[in-house]
Amino acid sequence: xxEFFDVYLLEAVISxxxxxxxxxxxxxxxxxxxxxxxxxxxCYAELIMIGMYGLYYFxxxxxxxxWIAAPACIxxxxxxxxLLHYIVIQPLLDAAPINQLLATGGVLFxxxxxxxxxxxxxxxxxxxxxxxxxxGEMHFSFARLLAFxxxxxxxxxxxxxxxxxxxxxxxxxxxxxxxxxVLMGVDTKRLYLVTSALGGAxxxxxxxxxxxxxxxxxxxxxxxxxxxxxxVVLGGLGNFIxxxxxxxxxxxxxxLGGLYSDLxxxxxxxxxxxxxxMFARPQGLLARRS
Amino acid sequence: xxxxxxxxxxxxxxxxxxxxxxxxxxxxxxxxxxxxGAGKTTLMRVISGMIRPWSGAISMEGVDVLAEAPxxxxxxxxxxxxxxxxxxxxxxxxxxxxxxxxxxxxxAKFAHRLEFVFDLFPRMKxxxxxxxxxxSGGEQQMCxxxxxxxxxxxxxLLDEPSAGLAPVVVQQVFELVQRIRSGGLxxxxxxxxxxxxxxxxxxxxxxxxxxxRASGASAELLASDTIKQAYLGV
Numbered sequence: 041x042x043e044f045f046d047v048y049l050l051e052a053v054i055s056x057x058x059x060x061x062x063x064x065x066x067x068x069x070x071x072x073x074x075x076x077x078x079x080x081x082x083c084y085a086e087l088i089m090i091g092m093y094g095l096y097y098f099x100x101x102x103x104x105x106x107w108i109a110a111p112a113c114i115x116x117x118x119x120x121x122x123l124l125h126y127i128v129i130q131p132l133l134d135a136a137p138i139n140q141l142l143a144t145g146g147v148l149f150x151x152x153x154x155x156x157x158x159x160x161x162x163x164x165x166x167x168x169x170x171x172x173x174x175x176g177e178m179h180f181s182f183a184r185l186l187a188f189x190x191x192x193x194x195x196x197x198x199x200x201x202x203x204x205x206x207x208x209x210x211x212x213x214x215x216x217x218x219x220x221x222v223l224m225g226v227d228t229k230r231l232y233l234v235t236s237a238l239g240g241a242x243x244x245x246x247x248x249x250x251x252x253x254x255x256x257x258x259x260x261x262x263x264x265x266x267x268x269x270x271x272v273v274l275g276g277l278g279n280f281i282x283x284x285x286x287x288x289x290x291x292x293x294x295x296l297g298g299l300y301s302d303l304x305x306x307x308x309x310x311x312x313x314x315x316x317x318m319f320a321r322p323q324g325l326l327a328r329r330s
Numbered sequence: 331x332x333x334x335x336x337x338x339x340x341x342x343x344x345x346x347x348x349x350x351x352x353x354x355x356x357x358x359x360x361x362x363x364x365x366x367g368a369g370k371t372t373l374m375r376v377i378s379g380m381i382r383p384w385s386g387a388i389s390m391e392g393v394d395v396l397a398e399a400p401x402x403x404x405x406x407x408x409x410x411x412x413x414x415x416x417x418x419x420x421x422x423x424x425x426x427x428x429x430x431x432x433x434x435x436x437x438a439k440f441a442h443r444l445e446f447v448f449d450l451f452p453r454m455k456x457x458x459x460x461x462x463x464x465x466s467g468g469e470q471q472m473c474x475x476x477x478x479x480x481x482x483x484x485x486x487l488l489d490e491p492s493a494g495l496a497p498v499v500v501q502q503v504f505e506l507v508q509r510i511r512s513g514g515l516x517x518x519x520x521x522x523x524x525x526x527x528x529x530x531x532x533x534x535x536x537x538x539x540x541x542x543r544a545s546g547a548s549a550e551l552l553a554s555d556t557i558k559q560a561y562l563g564v
């Protein structure tokens with residue numbers, strides 16, 4: 041049986057785990073927004089794209105040191121999240137879900153077009169070449185390892201926030217009973233704004249981690265946006281743990297699928313898996329029985 | 331303490347309350363009895379801000395309740411234990427109690443209030459890390475009352491605390507209400523369980539089809555023929 045267990049397979053499995061960390065971070069941001077506000081930010085990947093440009097400009101163009109540029113990028117996308125809620129979502133809170141979906145879809149195209157006009161269609165990168173880590177015959181880029189660790193740290197911070205603070209507890213409570221939040225003295229409008237900023241900050245962190253590994257261009261959101269939506273749906277919309285698990289499941293499918301041909305095939309397999317799962321478990325991987 | 335003046339309220343085009351006027355004095359326990367669909371729950375909801383009345387006035391210790399944002403009504407000292415308890419099922423008992431102490435003034439005395447609630451309900455202390463959705467009916471009622479008490483209210487609104495509970499547990503819930511009010515808390519309680527509730531309150535209002543039909547001291551109401559025939563089945 042050991043002929044299957046070769047070093048390439050192990051490398052692919054570990055690469056999958058590294059990829060899963062960042063996907064889980066993005067899925068967490070989407071789930072947070074959906075769980076609290078009951079709205080899906082279809083344009084989430086495009087917020088990340090703007091954040092990637094943000095870090096590119098702060099670091100490469102304006103020459104800020106990374107320890108200022110990265111927090112500034114996170115803050116920038118947090119503010120974008122706030123504005124998105126305030127300008128687009130808040131007026132549509134009582135509208136039909138399809139209208140909310142169309143509105144955030146509109147923001148997606150707006151951000152893509154805006155980026156095309158403002159930044160051009162050239163591929164840009166930070167110009168940082170981090171070393172490659174060699175363990176035996178396996179090779180891992182240091183950037184991916186760093187991204188994985190930072191994503192994990194981000195998720196731990198969110199976990200502590202959600203379990204240790206009043207606002208975090210309210211964020212978990214509101215998806216369980218929206219109407220009685222008023223009896224607890226919770227100002228739901230304010231809670232929505234805090235959550236939007238938090239969702240934006242997570243997109244900002246993801247942007248910092250992705251732009252370490254990939255070039256940024258106005259349509260870069262398309263390369264990870266769809267897969268994160270599948271992850272969130274498969275994990276059960278609004279289910280944090282489900283999203284976390286599904287992120288690693290998808291990352292492994294992509295990574296292992298890519299092992300046998302190229303990475304694009306990994307994506308094909310991942311989408312096929314999703315369609316199959318929608319027949320088998322349309323309520324999501326870890327759906328609660330209601 | 332609490333005064334309602336000609337409060338009309340409803341949902342959409344459906345009117346549930348037709349000019350309800352009632353008052354609750356500090357230290358009293360007052361009951362609102364009446365059949366299903368009389369508007370009892372709506373009455374509780376307009377007081378705590380879950381819904382806004384169409385017309386009329388509500389004041390708490392002289393403060394205009396309707397001038398406050400709904401989420402700030404709890405700061406006036408009004409805590410509402412809603413119908414069917416409405417706990418957060420996937421939060422722990424302690425998480426639910428923490429939500430009850432969400433307001434800044436309540437957070438400041440969280441430890442103190444938690445101790446108070448755990449003294450009142452030792453069972454809640456044992457179950458503090460258990461998910462609220464896994465509690466028994468009686469325990470859920472304790473948790474819901476405990477959650478409301480976390481804000482250190484002056485007035486406790488109880489909506490059908492005995493609903494859906496086994497008879498033995500109903501007995502315990504009413505004993506509990508007795509204990510809470512002996513601690514000096516003012517209580518407004520809505521119940522279909524007329525016989526039981528009239529034993530723990532000082533006086534009561536009879537609400538029928540959104541109108542107050544009768545009111546008086548508990549003993550009077552227990553003796554009155556209309557109540558006897560319609561609600562006590564004697």
